[in-house]
Amino acid sequence: MEPAPAAPGPRLGDSRGAERAAASSSLNPTGAEAQPRRRAPAVAAVLPAGGSGERMGVPTPKQFCPILERPLISYTLQALERVCWIKDIVVAVTGENMDTMKGIIQKYQHQRISLVEAGVTRHRSIFNGLKALAEDQPDSNLSKPEVVIIHDAVRPFVEEDVLLKVVTAAKEHGCSDYDLEFGTECLQLALKYGHINAKLVEGSPDLWKVTYKRDLYAAESIIKERISQYICIVMDTKEDENHVGHHLEEILKNELNHVKVTSGALCPPCRDLEQIILEQCYNYVCVNVMSFDFEETRRLLNMLKESNLSVLYPVVVISVYFLDYKSVPFDQKMENLMQIRDYAKEVKKRNILLCGLLIYYPQDEQKLQASLRQGATIIATLIKERNSGLVGQLLVA
Amino acid sequence: MEPAPAAPGPRLGDSRGAERAAASSSLNPTGAEAQPRRRAPAVAAVLPAGGSGERMGVPTPKQFCPILERPLISYTLQALERVCWIKDIVVAVTGENMDTMKGIIQKYQHQRISLVEAGVTRHRSIFNGLKALAEDQPDSNLSKPEVVIIHDAVRPFVEEDVLLKVVTAAKEHGCSDYDLEFGTECLQLALKYGHINAKLVEGSPDLWKVTYKRDLYAAESIIKERISQYICIVMDTKEDENHVGHHLEEILKNELNHVKVTSGALCPPCRDLEQIILEQCYNYVCVNVMSFDFEETRRLLNMLKESNLSVLYPVVVISVYFLDYKSVPFDQKMENLMQIRDYAKEVKKRNILLCGLLIYYPQDEQKLQASLRQGATIIATLIKERNSGLVGQLLVA
Numbered sequence: 193m194e195p196a197p198a199a200p201g202p203r204l205g206d207s208r209g210a211e212r213a214a215a216s217s218s219l220n221p222t223g224a225e226a227q228p229r230r231r232a233p234a235v236a237a238v239l240p241a242g243g244s245g246e247r248m249g250v251p252t253p254k255q256f257c258p259i260l261e262r263p264l265i266s267y268t269l270q271a272l273e274r275v276c277w278i279k280d281i282v283v284a285v286t287g288e289n290m291d292t293m294k295g296i297i298q299k300y301q302h303q304r305i306s307l308v309e310a311g312v313t314r315h316r317s318i319f320n321g322l323k324a325l326a327e328d329q330p331d332s333n334l335s336k337p338e339v340v341i342i343h344d345a346v347r348p349f350v351e352e353d354v355l356l357k358v359v360t361a362a363k364e365h366g367c368s369d370y371d372l373e374f375g376t377e378c379l380q381l382a383l384k385y386g387h388i389n390a391k392l393v394e395g396s397p398d399l400w401k402v403t404y405k406r407d408l409y410a411a412e413s414i415i416k417e418r419i420s421q422y423i424c425i426v427m428d429t430k431e432d433e434n435h436v437g438h439h440l441e442e443i444l445k446n447e448l449n450h451v452k453v454t455s456g457a458l459c460p461p462c463r464d465l466e467q468i469i470l471e472q473c474y475n476y477v478c479v480n481v482m483s484f485d486f487e488e489t490r491r492l493l494n495m496l497k498e499s500n501l502s503v504l505y506p507v508v509v510i511s512v513y514f515l516d517y518k519s520v521p522f523d524q525k526m527e528n529l530m531q532i533r534d535y536a537k538e539v540k541k542r543n544i545l546l547c548g549l550l551i552y553y554p555q556d557e558q559k560l561q562a563s564l565r566q567g568a569t570i571i572a573t574l575i576k577e578r579n580s581g582l583v584g585q586l587l588v589a
Numbered sequence: 590m591e592p593a594p595a596a597p598g599p600r601l602g603d604s605r606g607a608e609r610a611a612a613s614s615s616l617n618p619t620g621a622e623a624q625p626r627r628r629a630p631a632v633a634a635v636l637p638a639g640g641s642g643e644r645m646g647v648p649t650p651k652q653f654c655p656i657l658e659r660p661l662i663s664y665t666l667q668a669l670e671r672v673c674w675i676k677d678i679v680v681a682v683t684g685e686n687m688d689t690m691k692g693i694i695q696k697y698q699h700q701r702i703s704l705v706e707a708g709v710t711r712h713r714s715i716f717n718g719l720k721a722l723a724e725d726q727p728d729s730n731l732s733k734p735e736v737v738i739i740h741d742a743v744r745p746f747v748e749e750d751v752l753l754k755v756v757t758a759a760k761e762h763g764c765s766d767y768d769l770e771f772g773t774e775c776l777q778l779a780l781k782y783g784h785i786n787a788k789l790v791e792g793s794p795d796l797w798k799v800t801y802k803r804d805l806y807a808a809e810s811i812i813k814e815r816i817s818q819y820i821c822i823v824m825d826t827k828e829d830e831n832h833v834g835h836h837l838e839e840i841l842k843n844e845l846n847h848v849k850v851t852s853g854a855l856c857p858p859c860r861d862l863e864q865i866i867l868e869q870c871y872n873y874v875c876v877n878v879m880s881f882d883f884e885e886t887r888r889l890l891n892m893l894k895e896s897n898l899s900v901l902y903p904v905v906v907i908s909v910y911f912l913d914y915k916s917v918p919f920d921q922k923m924e925n926l927m928q929i930r931d932y933a934k935e936v937k938k939r940n941i942l943l944c945g946l947l948i949y950y951p952q953d954e955q956k957l958q959a960s961l962r963q964g965a966t967i968i969a970t971l972i973k974e975r976n977s978g979l980v981g982q983l984l985v986a
Contacts, residue, residue: 397801404794409810410803533985573978581970587982588930 233363236280236337237272238321241265241293241345242310254402255345256292259412260506260578261543264402265293266300267348267415270504273303275352277359280334282324283345284310284317301503306334318342339363346402348411354399419474419505420575422452426465426478426492436514436553437479439560443568444477462495469499474507475575481514482553486531493539493546502543508575509539509546512567514553536584547574548586563589630760633677633734634669635718638662638690638742639707651799652742653689656809657903657975658940661799662690663697664745664812667901670700672749674756677731679721680742681707681714698900703731715739736760743799745808751796816902817972819849820872821865823889833911833950834876836957840965841874859892866896871904872972878911879950883928890936890943899940905972906936906943909964911950933981944971945983960986 241255255265265283272281281304285293290307297305308324310317321342325334339362341355402411423444427437437455444453454468476496478489489511501507511532536546549570552563567589574582638652652662662680669678678701682690687704694702705721707714718739722731736759738752799808820841824834834852841850851865873893875886886908898904908929933943946967949960964986971979 400803404797406797406807406811410807413806413810414803569978570982573976577974577976579970579974581966582979582984585967585982585984587979587984 233338237341239345240317282321422473423475533584630735634738637714679718816871823875930981
């Protein structure tokens with residue numbers, strides 16, 4: 193069993209409990225207190241994850257297949273641990289994958305996870321998970337739950353509201369005849385051996401299971417789309433220069449539907465930007481007008497590194513330079529490019545994807561609009577694709 | 590009804606029948622003659638495509654949703670018309686989408702397609718398609734088939750071998766009790782109204798139906814993967830210079846698993862390259878060593894434009910320059926970049942995605958290996974992502 197590591201996701205100063213406190217509000221409508229109310233049941237989850245993934249057509253078991261370089265099961269764990277009223281999450285993995293699983297828990301800083309050995313069948317794995325949750329295990333640190341959610345390790349898109357429905361139904365109805373009629377052997381197993389109240393709930397389309405290779409592709413695209421919805425444009429405080437940044441902001445808002453674009457400032461104490469990082473914004477455009485300065489981008493990168501934001505998803509940072517480059521000698525820019533390449537290499541290790549972008553900044557308003565539109569297209573491409581193959585490049589709009 | 594347009598896909602000189610002749614070999618094992626053998630049944634296909642796509646959560650009906658900017662139904666038509674023994678393909682679309690469908694047939698040069706109006710239900714649409722194939726339609730140019738394949742417009746990954754099994758089963762068994770037991774109303778409809786021999790065959794996982802938005806993502810990823818498997822490196826004939834091109838070829842072969850990398854020459858009469866284009870290679874890397882010359886790339890682009898290859902899929906062309914750029918003034922390269930941007934803009938209209946790539950070419954062998962590896966990563970990214978947002982960029986490895 194893994195010792196509880198630090199909370200995953202962004203943290204800045206002493207705000208690290210904010211996300212978990214917010215997540216707790218569903219079961220606890222007052223929102224004032226993260227402890228469950230008296231009537232909230234003690235809930236645990238069991239994830240059978242002993243599968244070999246033969247249908248996927250790839251050698252890696254599907255729960256360990258990477259999506260944006262992170263194993264699928266980590267997304268499922270993230271979805272469950274985001275729900276603060278799930279007290280314990282028990283994962284059943286085969287002996288040969290035990291170390292891999294421990295490594296995943298450590299690297300992605302998962303919490304409240306216990307590992308048990310998977311059985312030869314899915315049902316045996318569930319049994320082992322339930323056994324670990326039962327009261328009579330002398331060496332267990334787990335508390336006996338009233339409700340156990342049995343959840344596939346390869347269904348990463350489970351939402352809190354669905355889990356809440358499961359738990360509410362379990363509490364209200366117990367295990368009814370209806371459940372038994374539709375119930376699978378898993379449910380009967382839970383009733384027979386678990387000595388705890390269990391309910392198996394059928395999934396909605398959102399709960400879809402990653403089964404084939406095409407499902408991995410779909411999952412990656414869905415995740416990329418989700419983390420590309422929120423873009424922060426970081427502007428310096430020099431009022432006379434940053435109107436062009438606001439231009440870019442307007443064009444990004446127009447060209448990217450359903451995308452929230454916001455601005456933050458890097459001037460200390462940087463409260464705006466700290467808040468945006470806490471809100472889990474994974475896309476930053478750092479605007480520099482008529483300057484080759486890399487300082488703003490460096491400060492942003494330092495804040496991102498300190499925040500821990502990039503533990504779960506790659507963060508895209510685009511260092512934008514508005515320059516009238518057609519009238520400036522290029523040697524200076526070449527040095528700048530080299531600087532971006534070196535930084536990109538360094539922050540890539542922290543899962544931050546850095547690119548540079550020169551946007552042509554002519555006096556002519558019409559030409560400026562054209563280059564802003566092209567700049568917005570390139571920014572959108574880099575954010576949507578989120579591909580590490582292009583880090584360190586200096587693109588030109 | 591649309592007049593039969595030219596064959597889609599690449600064509601060069603008089604070789605345009607090659608693909609169709611090859612495709613015919615399954616029903617005609619001698620391969621010597623594209624005509625079906627005496628015992629081959631006359632086959633037609635009916636595609637009900639009147640759906641409104643409400644489950645997709647997008648305003649466009651799913652059969653018209655774009656994948657790499659081409660509507661989904663065009664991929665399904667392509668899969669069917671690739672099979673030369675399917676004589677007629679009848680598509681049922683609603684009146685309001687009739688013009689859209691005609692536009693798709695024209696733009697993507699589909700063949701052997703007839704359009705009928707869709708009914709208010711899927712079954713009515715199938716009925717209308719079957720009616721158009723029935724002998725007693727006085728104004729029909731369609732020949733009465735022995736076997737009709739009813740195929741969903743939103744199942745783009747149907748393969749010839751599956752279709753062949755369908756047709757063989759239909760010929761051998763007719764419509765057996767087995768079929769009726771598993772058969773849906775579609776089959777009964779065909780029997781009752783079609784006056785023709787029909788069989789409904791259940792799909793395999795490969796035949797999966799695009800239903801949700803995630804299926805569109807999966808389809809796009811599958812298609813991108815398929816057309817990225819074959820990369821052609823175009824090298825000039827100067828023997829003393831192109832060894833570095835061969836280096837790049839070796840590294841691409843090592844770094845991209847399951848990818849076929851081949852070389853072609855641009856020296857007239859360019860037979861190698863013509864053959865590679867006919868084999869539907871959608872990825873070209875044009876290598877220039879210690880030169881800013883754009884002539885080679887221009888000749889390649891002209892061949893690609895003439896070939897018609899990019900009608901169905903975007904073709905990626907990367908113009909690679911091996912330069913010791915750390916010791917060369919950069920102004921000259923900037924002009925080169927501008928040239929690539931202008932060409933990229935022009936060929937983008939023809940669905941050709943052009944990028945430039947500078948690869949650092951130092952004397953030091955170890956440094957060269959490092960920049961070759963980075964070059965290969967960038968090439969792989971551009972080919973796999975196939976994103977039009979980065980056309981005209983000059984990337985640096």
